[in-house]
Amino acid sequence: MNAPAARTPTANAMAVVRAVALLGFGATAREVCAYLRMPPASVYRILNGLVGDEYLVRTGDLHGFGLGRAAAELVQTIAPPVVTTAARDAIDAFRVRVRFGVHVLEFRDLSLLVADEDADHPIQARVELTRALHASAPGKLLLAQTPDWRTRRAGALTQLTPGTITDPDALERELAGIRAAGMATDVGELVAGRACLAAPIGGDRERAHGALCVTGPAERADVLTGLADEARAVARALAPLLY
């Protein structure tokens, strides 16, 4: 299963990271060389560069290597969220009580991952949901707890529907309101004619780990809003089951 020597420096570097990951924590430079069948000089250079940038770390005796924080972040942002049986039961119980779509999303740094999707009400505009944080209730919840979102999410606020907030200052005011309410809503901002309510999961005082979303038609937004307290209670109950 050995990877053949790659052709570009970047690919070589990625191959070394992969080799360290596959060989396990404590893999030595020699083992990486043997595994990749690459010349030691290149492997040592790449290893030291990667250690310098903290994609890899050295073990205490300096012999071995392991994945560092920077590599761990790569893994953490894409690893599928784990939803325990107990959590799924609680979510399903809530789904039975309400006649709307109920989804659980997880926050990973500045991105959203779908942890549990309502099979009866599939998520619409899945790509937009994860990319356009400013347009959805859970996205705005995440932005509301990221004070430096403007610098970290560079680029214009895309207009997805006539209701999307595209003015940064208006969005900043909206986020302030969300922080005060501890709750986010969107009415026709992500998908025309759809509304969503998002309650933070975990992080009463600090950062939330995810969001419980209730979605339905925009014309029933008032009913959705009426569910706020119940959604909040369920989200609170979910926190220890999920995180």
Place this chain on the structure above:
Amino acid sequence: MATMQVARIASRSPVRGLRRRRLPFADVLAQAVAAVAPAGVMSTIPALVLRATGVNLLLAFSLALGVVLLVAACVRPMTQRMSSVSGLYAYIAKGLGPVPAVLGGWSAVFGYALIGMTGVFAVGVYTGRALRTVGWAAPGAVVAPLTMLAAAAVMAALMIRGVRVAARVVLVVECVAIGFLLALMWWYLAAEGVPAAAPAPASAADPRQLAVAVILSIGAFVGFESASTLGGEARRPLATVPRAIRWTPLATGALYLVAVAFQEYVLRPRRGPEDQGALVELLATSPSVAFAIDVCIATSFFACALASLTALARVLFCMGREGVLPGRLGAAHVKRRTPHVAILLAMPPVAAVPAALALAGVPGGQALTDLILLSGFGYLGSYLLACAAMPLLLHRIGEARRRSWALAAVAVTTLAVVVVGATALQLAWAPHLPALYGAVMLGAVAHVLWLRRRRPWALARVGVYDETVPGDLLDPRPAGA
């Protein structure tokens, strides 16, 4: 997989207590550059070399640069693999073992302390000169020692306050001083032009004279390795420290070559071979310029002392942590997170020696020359051991290559020639200097013997460094949490 090794990481860093992983590259570079003190050096050491030997400055400095680049090439691979808090001391320990490490550690401590004293002394001397230039004729015998003590107190406060503040101050000071000196040279060149006559060949290459010149010129570069004492405090130390070690000698070397070329080919032919004054004395055409130059040199030496003492304190801190020195030295300030005990212990002698020299009326130039030469022994001793340690350290972790052995062999041989040459020449010139260094190293040997008998556990711990801790591997919680 050939052999299975038990991989291990420490649950917490053995040098915990310092502010970990905070300094950006600029601050690490500032530490290295300041310890070299290019502005102060380029205006003093070339004159010293000329006075002592009269050889071609450009040749001497080029050779010195070559030696220093060899040392840097040896030190860099170690800084890429291990984030030291005690500079070369920890690398020697991992490569050659604890006994050479303690000897090398004391050699480095000696070098840093002597350069600290040089800096403090120069601050006093040049501040006094600047004050005299503007007509404030206070008795120098009183003002200079008081200035030195005050400067030392400010340094101690800055270092306890935090290495970051100190590094920032240092970088600004040094850049301003260098910029000013370069501007002066430019201005002189524009006004006077390059002399048409080819310069007389400076005392045709007497190898002995050239050797002295090279040894003195190496003194202009030492200190660049002190970046490796910030391994614990630098952000991404395994990338930033090697970068500082690579670029500092190159950048300061380029600067020196400009300065000595200017002195050799512009000033010397104009002033005649017998006039061998310092670059600054030749440039100082009016009292206000002289004042500004003196202030530049004083600030550059202030920065130099600050950086050298920052390094010194961290070596002592690590020795305290290991038990090689009393454990109190390994204490870190709870709030400031600096090695305050080591700083406070190091400062009194570093302040007292220059003040005493000034009080005793030792001529400024003579004292500076002696202090710089003496510190050179300390640095060269630790460089020699560090270069020898490099391939062994790499071999120990299975990453040695034929090139590493060859490089170390060349570097060690070159340094050995330089050290032996320096000692031989010094014994003929001023035997008290090598004798003093020899006495200190004998003390270090006695210390090692004592450690062997009384504290073998401390000797076994020698070489603590900033190890990987669990937080470097994975965030305990998801990144968004």
